[in-house]
Amino acid sequence: MMGRKRAWIFFLFPSFAGVLLFVVCPFADVVRRSFLTAITGTFVGLQNYRMIFGNTAFRTAVKNTFLFTGFSIPLLVALGLAVSLALSRVKRVRLIKSLYLFPMAMPTAAIAIVWKMLFYKQGFVNKYLLRLAAAGNPDTVAAPIDYLGTGAAFFLLCATYIWKNLGYTIVLWLAGIMGINGEMLEAAKVDGAGNMQRLFYVLLPNLKGSMYTIVVLSFLNSFKIYREAYLVAGAYPHESIYMLQHLFNNWFVNLDLDKMAAAAVVCGIVFLAGTLLLWRAWDDREV
Protein backbone atom coordinates (compact mmCIF):
# COMPACT_ATOMS: atom_id res chain seq x y z
CA MET A 1 0.00 0.00 0.00
CA MET A 2 1.48 3.32 -0.90
CA GLY A 3 0.82 6.41 1.09
CA ARG A 4 -0.40 9.67 -0.33
CA LYS A 5 2.89 11.37 0.44
CA ARG A 6 5.05 8.98 -1.57
CA ALA A 7 2.73 7.87 -4.36
CA TRP A 8 4.15 10.39 -6.82
CA ILE A 9 7.55 8.67 -6.69
CA PHE A 10 5.99 5.45 -7.83
CA PHE A 11 4.10 7.15 -10.68
CA LEU A 12 6.90 9.39 -11.87
CA PHE A 13 9.88 7.08 -11.44
CA PRO A 14 9.78 5.00 -14.68
CA SER A 15 9.39 8.08 -16.85
CA PHE A 16 11.95 10.16 -15.00
CA ALA A 17 14.51 7.35 -14.95
CA GLY A 18 14.08 6.90 -18.71
CA VAL A 19 14.44 10.61 -19.34
CA LEU A 20 17.62 10.71 -17.27
CA LEU A 21 19.04 7.63 -18.94
CA PHE A 22 18.18 8.50 -22.54
CA VAL A 23 18.42 12.26 -22.63
CA VAL A 24 19.78 14.11 -19.63
CA CYS A 25 22.85 12.01 -18.79
CA PRO A 26 23.98 11.47 -22.40
CA PHE A 27 23.48 15.17 -23.06
CA ALA A 28 25.74 15.95 -20.12
CA ASP A 29 28.27 13.65 -21.77
CA VAL A 30 27.87 15.60 -25.02
CA VAL A 31 28.65 18.81 -23.16
CA ARG A 32 31.83 17.19 -21.82
CA ARG A 33 32.78 15.93 -25.28
CA SER A 34 32.32 19.36 -26.81
CA PHE A 35 35.58 20.34 -25.09
CA LEU A 36 37.52 17.29 -26.31
CA THR A 37 38.78 16.10 -29.67
CA ALA A 38 36.66 13.36 -31.24
CA ILE A 39 39.37 10.77 -31.73
CA THR A 40 42.00 11.14 -29.04
CA GLY A 41 39.74 12.66 -26.41
CA THR A 42 42.28 15.28 -25.33
CA PHE A 43 41.03 18.49 -23.81
CA VAL A 44 41.11 21.34 -26.32
CA GLY A 45 39.06 24.00 -24.55
CA LEU A 46 36.86 26.02 -26.88
CA GLN A 47 38.52 24.88 -30.08
CA ASN A 48 35.47 22.90 -31.28
CA TYR A 49 33.30 25.96 -30.76
CA ARG A 50 35.72 28.16 -32.68
CA MET A 51 35.72 25.53 -35.41
CA ILE A 52 31.95 25.48 -35.91
CA PHE A 53 31.61 29.25 -35.82
CA GLY A 54 34.28 29.47 -38.48
CA ASN A 55 32.56 26.77 -40.53
CA THR A 56 30.72 28.09 -43.60
CA ALA A 57 28.23 25.24 -43.64
CA PHE A 58 27.31 25.91 -40.01
CA ARG A 59 26.86 29.61 -40.65
CA THR A 60 24.71 28.97 -43.71
CA ALA A 61 22.61 26.47 -41.79
CA VAL A 62 22.10 28.79 -38.83
CA LYS A 63 21.21 31.67 -41.11
CA ASN A 64 18.73 29.56 -43.08
CA THR A 65 17.14 28.13 -39.97
CA PHE A 66 16.67 31.62 -38.54
CA LEU A 67 15.30 32.88 -41.85
CA PHE A 68 12.93 29.96 -42.13
CA THR A 69 11.53 30.22 -38.62
CA GLY A 70 11.52 34.01 -38.71
CA PHE A 71 9.61 34.09 -41.96
CA SER A 72 7.23 31.16 -41.77
CA ILE A 73 6.15 31.14 -38.11
CA PRO A 74 4.75 34.72 -38.05
CA LEU A 75 3.07 34.01 -41.38
CA LEU A 76 1.57 30.78 -40.08
CA VAL A 77 0.34 32.39 -36.87
CA ALA A 78 -1.22 35.35 -38.69
CA LEU A 79 -2.81 33.20 -41.38
CA GLY A 80 -4.19 30.85 -38.76
CA LEU A 81 -5.75 33.76 -36.89
CA ALA A 82 -7.31 35.18 -40.05
CA VAL A 83 -8.84 31.85 -41.01
CA SER A 84 -10.05 31.21 -37.45
CA LEU A 85 -11.73 34.61 -37.17
CA ALA A 86 -13.50 33.97 -40.44
CA LEU A 87 -14.34 30.43 -39.35
CA SER A 88 -15.91 31.63 -36.13
CA ARG A 89 -18.55 33.34 -38.24
CA VAL A 90 -19.66 30.46 -40.41
CA LYS A 91 -21.77 27.38 -39.87
CA ARG A 92 -19.83 24.50 -41.39
CA VAL A 93 -16.89 24.94 -39.02
CA ARG A 94 -16.27 21.25 -38.53
CA LEU A 95 -15.98 20.30 -42.16
CA ILE A 96 -13.71 23.19 -43.06
CA LYS A 97 -11.56 22.65 -39.97
CA SER A 98 -11.15 18.98 -40.90
CA LEU A 99 -9.97 19.91 -44.35
CA TYR A 100 -7.36 22.28 -42.97
CA LEU A 101 -6.25 19.73 -40.37
CA PHE A 102 -5.96 16.88 -42.79
CA PRO A 103 -2.43 17.55 -44.13
CA MET A 104 -1.19 16.90 -40.61
CA ALA A 105 -2.28 13.29 -41.03
CA MET A 106 -0.69 12.86 -44.45
CA PRO A 107 2.60 10.95 -44.17
CA THR A 108 5.39 12.95 -45.74
CA ALA A 109 6.57 9.98 -47.73
CA ALA A 110 3.15 9.57 -49.33
CA ILE A 111 3.01 13.11 -50.63
CA ALA A 112 6.66 13.40 -51.66
CA ILE A 113 5.93 12.04 -55.13
CA VAL A 114 3.06 14.48 -55.63
CA TRP A 115 5.28 17.35 -54.56
CA LYS A 116 7.85 16.33 -57.12
CA MET A 117 5.17 16.21 -59.81
CA LEU A 118 3.84 19.61 -58.82
CA PHE A 119 7.10 21.49 -58.37
CA TYR A 120 9.41 19.83 -60.81
CA LYS A 121 10.75 22.14 -63.48
CA GLN A 122 8.40 20.43 -65.92
CA GLY A 123 5.68 19.95 -63.33
CA PHE A 124 2.10 21.11 -63.01
CA VAL A 125 2.71 24.36 -61.17
CA ASN A 126 5.03 25.70 -63.84
CA LYS A 127 2.74 24.40 -66.53
CA TYR A 128 -0.38 26.18 -65.29
CA LEU A 129 1.33 29.31 -64.00
CA LEU A 130 2.99 29.84 -67.36
CA ARG A 131 -0.26 29.19 -69.15
CA LEU A 132 -1.90 31.77 -66.89
CA ALA A 133 0.90 34.26 -67.52
CA ALA A 134 0.65 33.70 -71.25
CA ALA A 135 -3.11 34.22 -71.17
CA GLY A 136 -2.73 37.46 -69.22
CA ASN A 137 0.02 38.89 -71.38
CA PRO A 138 0.70 36.99 -74.61
CA ASP A 139 3.87 38.97 -75.40
CA THR A 140 5.93 37.85 -72.44
CA VAL A 141 7.82 34.62 -72.57
CA ALA A 142 8.19 33.50 -68.96
CA ALA A 143 10.70 30.82 -68.16
CA PRO A 144 9.74 27.87 -65.99
CA ILE A 145 11.08 28.04 -62.45
CA ASP A 146 13.09 25.22 -61.02
CA TYR A 147 11.49 25.22 -57.57
CA LEU A 148 13.86 22.70 -56.08
CA GLY A 149 17.18 23.82 -57.54
CA THR A 150 16.99 27.59 -56.96
CA GLY A 151 16.23 30.03 -54.18
CA ALA A 152 12.54 29.36 -54.81
CA ALA A 153 13.05 26.17 -52.78
CA PHE A 154 13.00 28.32 -49.64
CA PHE A 155 9.54 29.65 -50.37
CA LEU A 156 8.30 26.25 -51.44
CA LEU A 157 9.43 24.88 -48.10
CA CYS A 158 7.69 27.72 -46.23
CA ALA A 159 4.50 27.07 -48.17
CA THR A 160 4.70 23.35 -47.43
CA TYR A 161 5.21 24.09 -43.75
CA ILE A 162 2.15 26.33 -43.68
CA TRP A 163 0.09 23.81 -45.63
CA LYS A 164 0.99 21.13 -43.12
CA ASN A 165 0.64 23.14 -39.91
CA LEU A 166 -2.19 25.59 -40.54
CA GLY A 167 -4.75 23.09 -39.21
CA TYR A 168 -3.55 22.84 -35.64
CA THR A 169 -2.93 26.56 -35.51
CA ILE A 170 -6.58 27.03 -36.40
CA VAL A 171 -7.66 24.53 -33.74
CA LEU A 172 -5.69 26.45 -31.10
CA TRP A 173 -6.89 29.87 -32.21
CA LEU A 174 -10.48 28.66 -32.34
CA ALA A 175 -10.17 27.16 -28.86
CA GLY A 176 -9.01 30.57 -27.72
CA ILE A 177 -11.81 32.39 -29.51
CA MET A 178 -14.44 30.01 -28.10
CA GLY A 179 -13.08 30.70 -24.63
CA ILE A 180 -13.84 34.39 -24.90
CA ASN A 181 -16.94 35.50 -23.16
CA GLY A 182 -19.68 36.16 -25.69
CA GLU A 183 -21.21 38.76 -23.38
CA MET A 184 -18.03 40.78 -23.54
CA LEU A 185 -18.31 40.99 -27.32
CA GLU A 186 -21.99 41.79 -27.06
CA ALA A 187 -21.31 44.52 -24.54
CA ALA A 188 -18.64 46.04 -26.78
CA LYS A 189 -21.10 46.02 -29.63
CA VAL A 190 -23.77 47.70 -27.57
CA ASP A 191 -21.22 50.33 -26.62
CA GLY A 192 -20.81 51.03 -30.30
CA ALA A 193 -17.56 49.22 -31.05
CA GLY A 194 -17.10 48.34 -34.69
CA ASN A 195 -15.77 45.06 -36.08
CA MET A 196 -12.18 46.26 -36.06
CA GLN A 197 -12.42 47.76 -32.60
CA ARG A 198 -13.86 44.55 -31.23
CA LEU A 199 -10.99 42.66 -32.85
CA PHE A 200 -8.23 44.86 -31.46
CA TYR A 201 -9.65 45.74 -28.06
CA VAL A 202 -11.63 42.64 -27.08
CA LEU A 203 -10.57 39.59 -29.09
CA LEU A 204 -6.83 40.02 -29.51
CA PRO A 205 -5.91 40.99 -25.93
CA ASN A 206 -7.80 37.93 -24.73
CA LEU A 207 -5.98 35.71 -27.21
CA LYS A 208 -2.49 36.55 -25.99
CA GLY A 209 -2.21 33.25 -24.13
CA SER A 210 -3.22 31.28 -27.21
CA MET A 211 -0.57 33.06 -29.20
CA TYR A 212 2.29 31.94 -26.99
CA THR A 213 1.04 28.38 -27.15
CA ILE A 214 0.81 28.54 -30.92
CA VAL A 215 4.28 30.03 -31.33
CA VAL A 216 5.84 27.36 -29.14
CA LEU A 217 4.11 24.47 -30.90
CA SER A 218 4.83 25.96 -34.33
CA PHE A 219 8.46 26.19 -33.41
CA LEU A 220 8.47 22.60 -32.23
CA ASN A 221 7.02 21.52 -35.55
CA SER A 222 9.16 23.79 -37.70
CA PHE A 223 12.11 21.42 -37.31
CA LYS A 224 10.09 18.58 -38.77
CA ILE A 225 10.03 20.33 -42.14
CA TYR A 226 13.31 18.48 -42.63
CA ARG A 227 11.27 15.45 -43.65
CA GLU A 228 9.78 17.22 -46.64
CA ALA A 229 13.05 18.92 -47.50
CA TYR A 230 14.94 15.66 -47.35
CA LEU A 231 12.44 13.62 -49.30
CA VAL A 232 12.02 16.15 -52.05
CA ALA A 233 15.57 17.49 -52.29
CA GLY A 234 17.89 14.97 -50.61
CA ALA A 235 20.73 15.37 -48.10
CA TYR A 236 22.42 18.21 -50.01
CA PRO A 237 19.59 20.45 -51.26
CA HIS A 238 19.84 23.92 -52.74
CA GLU A 239 21.82 26.22 -50.49
CA SER A 240 18.75 28.28 -49.59
CA ILE A 241 17.18 25.38 -47.70
CA TYR A 242 20.32 23.85 -46.25
CA MET A 243 19.34 23.99 -42.58
CA LEU A 244 20.68 22.85 -39.24
CA GLN A 245 18.85 19.57 -39.64
CA HIS A 246 20.77 18.76 -42.84
CA LEU A 247 24.03 19.80 -41.25
CA PHE A 248 23.58 17.65 -38.15
CA ASN A 249 22.65 14.70 -40.31
CA ASN A 250 25.64 15.08 -42.59
CA TRP A 251 28.01 15.53 -39.68
CA PHE A 252 26.56 12.40 -38.17
CA VAL A 253 27.08 10.44 -41.37
CA ASN A 254 30.68 11.68 -41.57
CA LEU A 255 31.22 11.01 -37.85
CA ASP A 256 32.23 14.61 -37.14
CA LEU A 257 31.26 14.02 -33.54
CA ASP A 258 33.27 16.88 -32.04
CA LYS A 259 31.56 19.45 -34.26
CA MET A 260 28.20 17.84 -33.51
CA ALA A 261 28.81 18.04 -29.78
CA ALA A 262 29.69 21.73 -29.89
CA ALA A 263 26.76 22.54 -32.19
CA ALA A 264 24.34 20.54 -30.03
CA VAL A 265 25.42 22.50 -26.96
CA VAL A 266 25.06 25.84 -28.77
CA CYS A 267 21.62 24.93 -30.13
CA GLY A 268 20.57 23.52 -26.77
CA ILE A 269 21.48 26.79 -25.05
CA VAL A 270 19.66 28.87 -27.67
CA PHE A 271 16.51 26.74 -27.37
CA LEU A 272 16.64 26.80 -23.60
CA ALA A 273 16.96 30.58 -23.61
CA GLY A 274 14.15 30.91 -26.15
CA THR A 275 11.84 28.61 -24.20
CA LEU A 276 12.50 30.41 -20.93
CA LEU A 277 11.88 33.79 -22.55
CA LEU A 278 8.57 32.61 -23.97
CA TRP A 279 7.80 30.99 -20.64
CA ARG A 280 8.26 34.32 -18.87
CA ALA A 281 6.05 36.04 -21.40
CA TRP A 282 3.54 33.22 -21.00
CA ASP A 283 3.51 33.75 -17.25
CA ASP A 284 2.74 37.43 -17.60
CA ARG A 285 -0.72 36.79 -18.90
CA GLU A 286 -1.79 35.29 -15.60
CA VAL A 287 -0.66 38.23 -13.52
Add this chain to the structure above:
Amino acid sequence: MEYVVNHMINRVLKKGKWKNGLVEAALLLPSLLVCIPILILITGSVMGRGELAVYLRPVLGEAEGYITWKLMPDYPTFANYKRLLLETPQFFVLFWNSMGMVTAILLGQLAVGIPAAWAFAAYEFPFRRWILTLYIVLMLLPFQVTMLSSYLVLDGMGIMNTQKAIVLPAIFSTFPVFVCYGGFSQIPKEMLDAARIDGAGEWLIFMKFALPLGKGGILSAMVLGFLEYWNLMEQPLAFLEDKALWPLSLYLPEITWAQAGYAFAASVITLVPAVFVFLMGQDYLERGIVYAGLKG
Protein backbone atom coordinates in the same frame (compact mmCIF):
# COMPACT_ATOMS: atom_id res chain seq x y z
CA MET B 1 -20.65 24.12 -24.25
CA GLU B 2 -18.32 24.86 -27.11
CA TYR B 3 -21.30 24.87 -29.39
CA VAL B 4 -23.21 27.35 -27.26
CA VAL B 5 -20.32 29.81 -27.12
CA ASN B 6 -19.72 29.38 -30.79
CA HIS B 7 -23.35 30.11 -31.47
CA MET B 8 -23.19 33.21 -29.33
CA ILE B 9 -20.19 34.54 -31.21
CA ASN B 10 -21.93 33.74 -34.44
CA ARG B 11 -24.98 35.67 -33.34
CA VAL B 12 -22.85 38.58 -32.27
CA LEU B 13 -20.60 38.71 -35.29
CA LYS B 14 -23.00 37.69 -37.99
CA LYS B 15 -24.20 40.41 -40.27
CA GLY B 16 -25.93 38.95 -43.26
CA LYS B 17 -26.60 35.46 -44.52
CA TRP B 18 -25.15 36.02 -47.99
CA LYS B 19 -21.96 37.32 -46.49
CA ASN B 20 -21.75 34.13 -44.49
CA GLY B 21 -21.90 32.02 -47.60
CA LEU B 22 -19.20 34.11 -49.21
CA VAL B 23 -16.87 33.66 -46.26
CA GLU B 24 -17.58 29.95 -46.26
CA ALA B 25 -16.71 29.66 -49.93
CA ALA B 26 -13.54 31.69 -49.47
CA LEU B 27 -12.48 29.37 -46.66
CA LEU B 28 -13.33 26.18 -48.49
CA LEU B 29 -11.35 27.09 -51.58
CA PRO B 30 -7.83 26.94 -50.11
CA SER B 31 -8.70 23.94 -48.01
CA LEU B 32 -9.41 22.10 -51.24
CA LEU B 33 -5.66 22.17 -51.80
CA VAL B 34 -5.73 19.18 -49.49
CA CYS B 35 -7.71 17.14 -51.94
CA ILE B 36 -5.52 17.66 -54.98
CA PRO B 37 -2.53 15.61 -53.80
CA ILE B 38 -4.83 12.79 -52.74
CA LEU B 39 -6.64 12.85 -56.06
CA ILE B 40 -3.35 12.65 -57.95
CA LEU B 41 -2.20 9.77 -55.76
CA ILE B 42 -5.37 7.77 -56.22
CA THR B 43 -5.59 8.23 -59.98
CA GLY B 44 -1.90 7.48 -60.35
CA SER B 45 -2.26 4.29 -58.39
CA VAL B 46 -4.86 2.87 -60.79
CA MET B 47 -3.04 3.89 -63.95
CA GLY B 48 -1.35 1.34 -66.12
CA ARG B 49 2.39 1.35 -66.62
CA GLY B 50 2.23 2.42 -70.24
CA GLU B 51 -0.13 5.27 -69.58
CA LEU B 52 1.99 6.60 -66.72
CA ALA B 53 5.12 6.39 -68.81
CA VAL B 54 3.50 8.62 -71.41
CA TYR B 55 2.29 11.25 -68.93
CA LEU B 56 5.54 11.37 -67.00
CA ARG B 57 7.84 11.43 -70.01
CA PRO B 58 9.17 14.96 -69.34
CA VAL B 59 10.24 13.99 -65.81
CA LEU B 60 11.94 10.88 -67.07
CA GLY B 61 13.99 13.10 -69.33
CA GLU B 62 12.56 11.57 -72.48
CA ALA B 63 10.61 14.50 -73.77
CA GLU B 64 10.30 18.28 -73.70
CA GLY B 65 7.27 20.07 -72.34
CA TYR B 66 5.35 19.44 -69.17
CA ILE B 67 3.80 16.57 -67.28
CA THR B 68 0.31 15.73 -68.38
CA TRP B 69 -2.33 13.99 -66.33
CA LYS B 70 -5.81 12.59 -66.55
CA LEU B 71 -8.16 12.49 -63.62
CA MET B 72 -9.78 9.40 -65.10
CA PRO B 73 -7.22 6.94 -66.46
CA ASP B 74 -7.94 5.55 -69.94
CA TYR B 75 -7.61 2.00 -68.70
CA PRO B 76 -8.05 1.86 -64.92
CA THR B 77 -6.24 -1.13 -63.50
CA PHE B 78 -5.32 -2.59 -60.15
CA ALA B 79 -2.08 -3.99 -61.54
CA ASN B 80 0.03 -1.64 -59.40
CA TYR B 81 -1.65 -2.81 -56.22
CA LYS B 82 -1.43 -6.40 -57.30
CA ARG B 83 2.27 -6.17 -58.00
CA LEU B 84 2.94 -4.30 -54.81
CA LEU B 85 0.90 -6.52 -52.54
CA LEU B 86 1.45 -9.91 -54.13
CA GLU B 87 4.84 -9.68 -55.76
CA THR B 88 6.84 -7.36 -53.50
CA PRO B 89 7.49 -9.13 -50.19
CA GLN B 90 9.81 -6.30 -49.16
CA PHE B 91 6.85 -3.96 -48.99
CA PHE B 92 5.11 -6.19 -46.48
CA VAL B 93 8.17 -6.43 -44.30
CA LEU B 94 8.41 -2.64 -44.12
CA PHE B 95 4.67 -2.19 -43.60
CA TRP B 96 4.79 -4.48 -40.57
CA ASN B 97 8.04 -2.86 -39.41
CA SER B 98 6.14 0.41 -39.25
CA MET B 99 3.12 -1.13 -37.57
CA GLY B 100 5.29 -2.98 -35.06
CA MET B 101 7.37 0.04 -34.12
CA VAL B 102 4.36 2.34 -33.81
CA THR B 103 2.51 -0.17 -31.62
CA ALA B 104 5.52 -0.76 -29.39
CA ILE B 105 6.13 2.98 -29.00
CA LEU B 106 2.50 3.76 -28.19
CA LEU B 107 2.19 0.91 -25.67
CA GLY B 108 5.41 2.01 -24.02
CA GLN B 109 4.24 5.61 -23.88
CA LEU B 110 1.00 4.45 -22.26
CA ALA B 111 2.85 2.48 -19.62
CA VAL B 112 5.37 5.20 -18.79
CA GLY B 113 3.72 8.48 -19.76
CA ILE B 114 0.28 8.11 -18.17
CA PRO B 115 1.56 7.50 -14.61
CA ALA B 116 4.05 10.36 -15.00
CA ALA B 117 1.28 12.69 -16.16
CA TRP B 118 -0.80 11.60 -13.16
CA ALA B 119 2.10 12.32 -10.81
CA PHE B 120 2.26 15.90 -12.12
CA ALA B 121 -1.51 16.38 -12.13
CA ALA B 122 -2.48 14.88 -8.76
CA TYR B 123 0.45 15.41 -6.40
CA GLU B 124 2.56 18.15 -4.97
CA PHE B 125 6.17 17.16 -4.49
CA PRO B 126 9.60 18.76 -4.12
CA PHE B 127 11.07 20.11 -7.39
CA ARG B 128 7.78 19.42 -9.19
CA ARG B 129 8.00 22.71 -11.04
CA TRP B 130 11.65 22.13 -11.98
CA ILE B 131 10.99 18.67 -13.32
CA LEU B 132 7.97 19.91 -15.25
CA THR B 133 10.10 22.66 -16.81
CA LEU B 134 12.73 20.08 -17.73
CA TYR B 135 10.02 18.01 -19.43
CA ILE B 136 8.80 21.02 -21.40
CA VAL B 137 12.30 21.90 -22.55
CA LEU B 138 12.91 18.30 -23.63
CA MET B 139 9.59 18.25 -25.49
CA LEU B 140 10.71 21.28 -27.47
CA LEU B 141 14.23 20.09 -28.30
CA PRO B 142 14.36 18.96 -31.91
CA PHE B 143 15.68 15.50 -32.68
CA GLN B 144 18.83 16.88 -34.29
CA VAL B 145 20.00 18.50 -31.07
CA THR B 146 19.69 15.27 -29.10
CA MET B 147 20.85 13.09 -31.99
CA LEU B 148 24.41 12.74 -30.75
CA SER B 149 23.40 12.08 -27.14
CA SER B 150 20.89 9.45 -28.27
CA TYR B 151 23.55 7.86 -30.42
CA LEU B 152 26.00 7.71 -27.53
CA VAL B 153 23.53 5.97 -25.25
CA LEU B 154 22.20 3.61 -27.92
CA ASP B 155 25.71 2.70 -28.98
CA GLY B 156 26.69 2.14 -25.35
CA MET B 157 23.75 -0.22 -24.92
CA GLY B 158 24.75 -2.03 -28.10
CA ILE B 159 21.36 -1.59 -29.75
CA MET B 160 22.34 0.59 -32.71
CA ASN B 161 20.91 -0.74 -35.96
CA THR B 162 18.06 -2.53 -34.16
CA GLN B 163 14.47 -1.36 -33.89
CA LYS B 164 14.98 -0.96 -30.14
CA ALA B 165 17.10 2.08 -31.00
CA ILE B 166 13.95 3.72 -32.40
CA VAL B 167 11.40 2.43 -29.91
CA LEU B 168 13.15 2.89 -26.55
CA PRO B 169 13.98 6.62 -26.77
CA ALA B 170 10.53 7.35 -28.22
CA ILE B 171 8.83 5.69 -25.25
CA PHE B 172 10.38 8.29 -22.96
CA SER B 173 9.31 11.23 -25.11
CA THR B 174 7.80 13.87 -22.85
CA PHE B 175 5.18 14.99 -25.36
CA PRO B 176 2.51 12.38 -24.47
CA VAL B 177 3.07 13.20 -20.78
CA PHE B 178 1.87 16.72 -21.49
CA VAL B 179 -1.13 15.69 -23.51
CA CYS B 180 -2.25 13.22 -20.81
CA TYR B 181 -1.54 15.83 -18.15
CA GLY B 182 -3.90 18.17 -19.99
CA GLY B 183 -6.67 15.58 -19.67
CA PHE B 184 -5.93 14.78 -16.03
CA SER B 185 -5.86 18.39 -14.95
CA GLN B 186 -9.58 18.66 -15.71
CA ILE B 187 -10.44 16.18 -12.97
CA PRO B 188 -11.63 18.07 -9.86
CA LYS B 189 -9.32 17.56 -6.88
CA GLU B 190 -12.28 17.48 -4.47
CA MET B 191 -13.45 14.26 -6.05
CA LEU B 192 -10.13 12.60 -5.31
CA ASP B 193 -10.13 13.87 -1.74
CA ALA B 194 -13.62 12.51 -1.23
CA ALA B 195 -12.48 9.11 -2.49
CA ARG B 196 -9.51 9.23 -0.11
CA ILE B 197 -11.79 9.95 2.84
CA ASP B 198 -13.80 6.91 1.82
CA GLY B 199 -10.60 4.91 2.20
CA ALA B 200 -9.49 4.51 -1.41
CA GLY B 201 -5.75 3.99 -1.84
CA GLU B 202 -3.65 5.94 -4.33
CA TRP B 203 -3.43 3.05 -6.77
CA LEU B 204 -7.18 2.52 -6.65
CA ILE B 205 -7.74 6.24 -7.31
CA PHE B 206 -5.42 6.03 -10.31
CA MET B 207 -7.26 3.02 -11.71
CA LYS B 208 -10.84 4.04 -10.89
CA PHE B 209 -10.71 7.80 -11.36
CA ALA B 210 -7.66 8.88 -13.31
CA LEU B 211 -7.85 6.36 -16.12
CA PRO B 212 -11.58 6.57 -16.91
CA LEU B 213 -11.85 10.34 -16.41
CA GLY B 214 -8.60 11.10 -18.18
CA LYS B 215 -9.48 8.89 -21.12
CA GLY B 216 -9.81 11.89 -23.43
CA GLY B 217 -6.25 13.02 -22.84
CA ILE B 218 -4.90 9.50 -23.18
CA LEU B 219 -6.66 8.88 -26.48
CA SER B 220 -5.51 12.27 -27.72
CA ALA B 221 -1.92 11.33 -26.97
CA MET B 222 -2.40 8.07 -28.86
CA VAL B 223 -3.90 9.73 -31.95
CA LEU B 224 -1.17 12.38 -32.10
CA GLY B 225 1.43 9.70 -31.42
CA PHE B 226 0.22 7.45 -34.20
CA LEU B 227 0.33 10.23 -36.78
CA GLU B 228 3.79 11.25 -35.60
CA TYR B 229 5.38 7.81 -35.49
CA TRP B 230 3.74 6.52 -38.65
CA ASN B 231 5.62 9.36 -40.31
CA LEU B 232 8.89 8.64 -38.52
CA MET B 233 11.95 9.53 -40.62
CA GLU B 234 14.80 11.23 -38.80
CA GLN B 235 15.46 8.49 -36.24
CA PRO B 236 15.48 5.44 -38.55
CA LEU B 237 17.52 7.39 -41.10
CA ALA B 238 20.20 7.97 -38.48
CA PHE B 239 20.02 4.81 -36.40
CA LEU B 240 19.00 1.99 -38.78
CA GLU B 241 21.51 0.96 -41.39
CA ASP B 242 19.87 -2.30 -42.32
CA LYS B 243 17.15 -1.49 -44.84
CA ALA B 244 15.20 -4.59 -43.87
CA LEU B 245 14.49 -2.86 -40.53
CA TRP B 246 13.28 0.39 -42.07
CA PRO B 247 9.76 1.74 -41.65
CA LEU B 248 7.52 2.31 -44.62
CA SER B 249 8.15 6.06 -44.55
CA LEU B 250 11.70 5.54 -45.77
CA TYR B 251 10.85 3.00 -48.43
CA LEU B 252 8.79 5.23 -50.67
CA PRO B 253 11.54 7.67 -51.63
CA GLU B 254 13.64 4.70 -52.75
CA ILE B 255 11.24 4.05 -55.62
CA THR B 256 12.31 5.69 -58.87
CA TRP B 257 10.19 7.53 -61.42
CA ALA B 258 10.41 4.54 -63.73
CA GLN B 259 8.32 2.63 -61.19
CA ALA B 260 5.91 5.48 -60.54
CA GLY B 261 2.91 3.14 -60.51
CA TYR B 262 4.37 1.34 -57.52
CA ALA B 263 5.09 4.60 -55.78
CA PHE B 264 1.49 5.74 -56.16
CA ALA B 265 0.05 2.47 -54.89
CA ALA B 266 2.54 2.38 -52.00
CA SER B 267 1.72 5.99 -51.14
CA VAL B 268 -2.00 5.25 -51.05
CA ILE B 269 -1.45 2.25 -48.79
CA THR B 270 0.77 4.33 -46.48
CA LEU B 271 -1.91 6.99 -46.39
CA VAL B 272 -4.77 4.64 -45.47
CA PRO B 273 -3.91 3.91 -41.79
CA ALA B 274 -3.18 7.58 -41.14
CA VAL B 275 -6.46 8.66 -42.74
CA PHE B 276 -8.32 6.02 -40.78
CA VAL B 277 -6.87 7.21 -37.47
CA PHE B 278 -7.52 10.82 -38.46
CA LEU B 279 -11.18 10.22 -39.29
CA MET B 280 -11.82 8.08 -36.21
CA GLY B 281 -9.96 10.33 -33.84
CA GLN B 282 -10.42 13.86 -35.12
CA ASP B 283 -12.09 15.04 -31.92
CA TYR B 284 -9.28 13.59 -29.84
CA LEU B 285 -6.73 15.00 -32.23
CA GLU B 286 -8.12 18.50 -31.73
CA ARG B 287 -8.36 18.03 -27.98
CA GLY B 288 -4.79 16.73 -27.91
CA ILE B 289 -3.52 19.80 -29.74
CA VAL B 290 -5.18 22.01 -27.15
CA TYR B 291 -3.88 19.90 -24.24
CA ALA B 292 -0.33 19.98 -25.57
CA GLY B 293 -0.52 23.75 -25.39
CA LEU B 294 -1.71 23.90 -21.79
CA LYS B 295 0.75 25.39 -19.42
CA GLY B 296 2.00 23.14 -16.64
